[in-house]
Amino acid sequence: MKGWNAATFGDTMPDYDHQDWAVATDEAEATDFLAGFAKGGRALELGVGTGRVAIPLARRGVRTTGIEASAAMVGQLERKLGGGDEVRAVLGDFADVAAVARSQAPFDLVYCVHNTFLLLLTQEEQVRCFRGVAEVLAPGGVFVLQVSAPRAYLLSERQSVHTLDVGLDRTVLLAATHDPVSQRVDRQQVVMTEAGNRLYPLAYRYVFHAELDLMGALAGLPLSRRWGGWRGEPFTGAGFHVSVYHKPVG
Known part of the structure; x- marks a missing residue:
């Protein structure tokens, strides 16, 4: 996709929290899960966006x-913080x-939710991110990733058009290569919509859980546990999984 960069997704979502077709609604479950690993310490979110998870976590x-790579998202x-300082935003590419x-490290918890990790578009960037996470984690700290397994239809098609949402006043389509x-x-x-069309571009690199585990091993962050969701559901190989990688003590 010509013109795409690390900030494009956020820059093209000027009112992200009101795009109900795009925004996840699992922040309560995510916050409960992550707070248990943070243990009252310090956390770092990769691709913090508008703070959907970071703000309630900070308030815990x-x-x-x-x-966050997008200045528009940071805005x-x-x-949302209304002048508060519960979450410190750092502008940059989390690759x-x-x-x-580094200047804010070490962290007890680093996390990345809802496929945001896939916005790193090459294997090299994804491996570099894992290694960077290992560098900023405190010994005994954890890296939590929420990523979805690639869908079967995607793997068999070079191009596709799918319907995401149909309503009385709008239709949302996904056109992909x-x-x-x-x-x-x-x-x-x-x-x-009747008023016209809006385009929201997205580029991502999907990754299988076994490849993620190898990235973790190469970075010195072995897999600790994997679940099918924030509530500890078993992972069946489809849908989202929550994977926890740990930095050994010593």
């Missing part, structure tokens, strides 16, 4: 920093988490 007593986060967040060699998908989310 966890000192929270967030990396939305700051408006380079070590360079961006797929490169199976690089595991990259370029997608336009098309919102059609």
Whole structure:
């Protein structure tokens, strides 16, 4: 996708929290899960966006920093905070988490939710992110990833159009092209209404859980546990999984 960069997703979502077709609603469950691993310490969110998870986590007593590539998203986060400082936002690309967040390290918890990790578009960037996370984690700290397994229809198609939502006043379509060699998908989310159409581009690199585990091992962050969701459901190989990687003590 020509013109795409780390800030594009956030820059094209000027009112992200009101895009109900795009926003997850699992922040309460995510916050409960993450707070248990933070243990009242310090947390870092990769791709913090508008603070959907970071703000309630901070209000649970966890000192929270967030990396975000889009200044527009940081602006939305700051408006939600209303002048408060519960979450510290750092502008930067979380592929380079070590360079961006080194001055705030170490962290007891680093986390990345709802497929945000997949916005790193190459295997090299994803591996570099894991290694950076290992650098900023305190010994005994954990890296929590919420990522979805690739869908079967995606793997078999080079291009596709799917319907995401149909309502009385709008239809949302997903038009995508797929490169199976690089595991990259370029997608336009098309919102059609009587007033006109809006385009929301998205590019991502999907990754299988076994590949994630190898990235963790290479970075010195072995897999600790994996569940099918924030409530500890078993992972069946489909849908979202929550994976916990730990940094050994010593």
